[in-house]
Amino acid sequence: AQKITQTQPGMFVQEKEAVTLDCTYDTSDPSYGLFWYKQPSSGEMIFLIYQGSYDQQNATEGRYSLNFQKARKSANLVISASQLGDSAMYFCAMREGVTGNQFYFGTGTSLTVIP
Amino acid sequence: DTGVSQDPRHKITKRGQNVTFRCDPISEHNRLYWYRQTLGQGPEFLTYFQNEAQLEKSRLLSDRFSAERPKGSFSTLEIQRTEQGDSAMYLCASSRRTSGSYGQYFGPGTRLTVT
Numbered sequence: 001a002q003k004i005t006q007t008q009p010g011m012f013v014q015e016k017e018a019v020t021l022d023c024t025y026d027t028s029d030p031s032y033g034l035f036w037y038k039q040p041s042s043g044e045m046i047f048l049i050y051q052g053s054y055d056q057q058n059a060t061e062g063r064y065s066l067n068f069q070k071a072r073k074s075a076n077l078v079i080s081a082s083q084l085g086d087s088a089m090y091f092c093a094m095r096e097g098v099t100g101n102q103f104y105f106g107t108g109t110s111l112t113v114i115p
Numbered sequence: 116d117t118g119v120s121q122d123p124r125h126k127i128t129k130r131g132q133n134v135t136f137r138c139d140p141i142s143e144h145n146r147l148y149w150y151r152q153t154l155g156q157g158p159e160f161l162t163y164f165q166n167e168a169q170l171e172k173s174r175l176l177s178d179r180f181s182a183e184r185p186k187g188s189f190s191t192l193e194i195q196r197t198e199q200g201d202s203a204m205y206l207c208a209s210s211r212r213t214s215g216s217y218g219q220y221f222g223p224g225t226r227l228t229v230t
Contacts, residue, residue, distance in 0.1 A: 004157075035218050043204065045158070045221035091157050101171045103148070103219060105157030 001026050004092050006106035013082045014114050020067070021077040021109045023092030032096050034075040035103070036066065039089040048090075051075055082113045119222035121207050127228045128197055135193045136225045140209030147190050148219060149182055150206040151175065158206055164190060197229045 005024045013019035025034065036048040051059045051066045059066040067076040079086055092106045120139045128134050140147050145166050150158035161180070163171040166187035176182075179197075184190040194201055204226050208219035 037218075037221075042223070043226075044223045045206065045208070047218035047220060050218055093157075101146075101163045101165075102160045102173075103158075105159070107155070107157050 002106075003027065003096075003104035004094055004106035006092055006109050008109045009107075010110045010112070012112050012114055013079075013086075015084060016081055018078060018080045019082055019111065021079070021090050021092075021111065023075045023077065023106060025073050025075060025092070025094050027073075027094065027096050029096045032094055034066070034068070035093040035095070036064070036075075036077045037091045037093060037105075038086075039091060039108070041088070045091070049077070079111075084113050084115060087111060087113045119207055119209050119220055121205075121222040121225050123225055124223060125226050125228075127230065130197055130199060130229055132197055133193065133195045134197060134227065135191055136205055136207075136227075137189060137191050138207030138222060139189045140207070141211075141220055142188075144209035144211050144220070145187065146210045147184060148208040148210075149190070149192050150208065152204040152206055152224070153202075161192075161205075194227075197227075199229045202227055202229045 032053045034051045038046045049059050049061045049064045049066050051068045058068050063080045065078045089108045089110050091108045093103045095103050122137045147164040149161040152158045160173050161176050162182045164184040167184050179195045182192045204224045206224045208221045210219045
């Protein structure tokens with residue numbers, strides 16, 4: 001089974017609108033961390049936001065927020081007020097265990113912001 | 116620039132040749148990771164170092180692949196007898212810890228093309 005599933009290969013959003021990128025995960029470990037990364041066309045992976053499995057509140061970082069629904073095993077990324085520079089690939093990732101050494105990545109979602 | 120650096124950025128080689136890539140992590144990060152990313156996929160974990168010790172290796176890392184981090188600082192990834200299937204982006208990442216919100220910080224990658 002896939003550890004991380006991203007079911008949206010491509011998404012479009014109008015500039016200044018909000019967009020939600022879906023991510024579901026699979027683990028039996030009660031302790032895990034969830035991450036979102038952005039990969040622009042230049043290729044470098046940029047760390048955006050983190051959510052711990054025991055965190056009570058959804059994580060937020062500026063225009064990024066993570067909609068964490070533990071029972072559904074989903075960790076969707078919400079980008080508010082989209083900007084043209086948000087156009088990129090977005091990857092959801094998971095680290096299992098308290099000190100897991102391996103990150104599992106999804107296949108990514110390509111986001112295009114339309115002016 | 117104090118980010119993760121990788122060298123070379125691009126490498127074209129003929130099948131059967133050996134190649135070596137270098138990664139310089141962020142200086143205060145003692146954890147270093149290698150990933151492989153093919154077109155349309157998320158990064159796949161290859162191996163992990165804590166200081167100079169290689170603590171985890173993926174089954175993806177065949178015996179043609181070897182990684183070292185001799186002094187706990189920079190790391191090298193060598194591929195012997197390259198095959199066309201080795202063509203991919205090789206990403207290096209570093210982190211200070213593996214617990215909590217410490218995400219991995221990625222370098223720009225080395226794109227390998229095997230002809």
